[in-house]
Amino acid sequence: MLVTAKEMLKTAKEGKYAVGQFNINNLEWSKAVLLTAQENNSPVILGVSEGAAKYMGGYNVVMGMVKGLIKDQGITVPVAVHLDHGSYEGSMKAMEAGFSSIMFDGSHYAIDENIAKTKEIVALGKEKGFSVEAEVGSIGGDEDGVVGSGEIADPAECKMIADLGVDMLAAGIGNIHGKYPENWTGLSFDTLAKIQQLTGVMPLVLHGGTGIPIEMIQEAITLGVSKINVNTECQLTFTAATRIYFEEKKDLVGKGFDPRKVLAPGFQAIKDTVKEKMEMFGSIDKA
C-alpha cells in the first residue's frame, strides 16, 4: 500500500521504534526490500536518490515499477517512495511522477534560503499530499555525488526548520554516509537530545545508517529518531554475494550465465540485510 511517510513516522515515534529507509537501485533491490517488508509485516520507505532515479530511467519509471510490484506481489504493508537528498528541481520532478515523500536537501544553502525553499515545498506537499523531509547541518561523506562535510546541526536552526511544517527532520549529529572511518567519534547524543527537546514530536531522521553499532541506534531511537536511512550496507552485501558467485565460477556451470541466476545471491543478501536492520530498528510487526 503506497502511503506518505507522515503517519508511519508519527506512529513510529509514539511506539519508540524506527522505520528503515532502504535506497533502491533497480528491480532486484525494489523487489527484495518490498518482499522483506511484507514477510516481516514492517512498514518501509524506499529511498531514491536523484542519481538512482536517473540510472533506473527516470522518476516515472521508478513509480511505475514500485506500483506494479505493490500490486502484483500483493504488498499490503505501508510503503513510502521517498526522494533522497532532492534538489529543488529534482523535488519538482519527483512530485510530478507521484512520489509519496520528498526530502528537500537545502542544507548547503544559507539558512534563509533553505527556509524559503523548504517553505515552498512544504506548501506543495500539503496541496498534493506528499510528506516532506528537510535537512539541517550537512551530513558527511558522499551520497551519490552529494558531498557533505559532516557538520553538527545547530538545534536552534533545527527548530526553525521544524516550525515550517515539515513532517520529518534530518540533522547532522556526526553521522556520515558510507563506511565509518576507524577514528569515528560516534554520534553526538547531546546534540540529538537538544534537537528533540526543541522540536518535540517531530520525527527525526538518522542518515548514514550503515555500520552504526546497535547500541547507538537504540540510543538514537530513544532520543526521537524514527527513520533510519541505509544505503551502502545493501550495496556491500549485494556485491560480496555476487563476487562469491563468480569466484566459485558458478556462471560457468550449466545455465549459470542466466542473469536471473547471477543476481539471485545478491538479491538474497539484500533481503538478509534489510531483515537484520528491521529487527535492529524494531519495525517488525508494526505494519
Ligand code: 13P
Ligand atoms: P549509508 O549509505 O551510509 O547507509 O547512508 C544512507 C543514507 O543516509 C541515505 O540518505
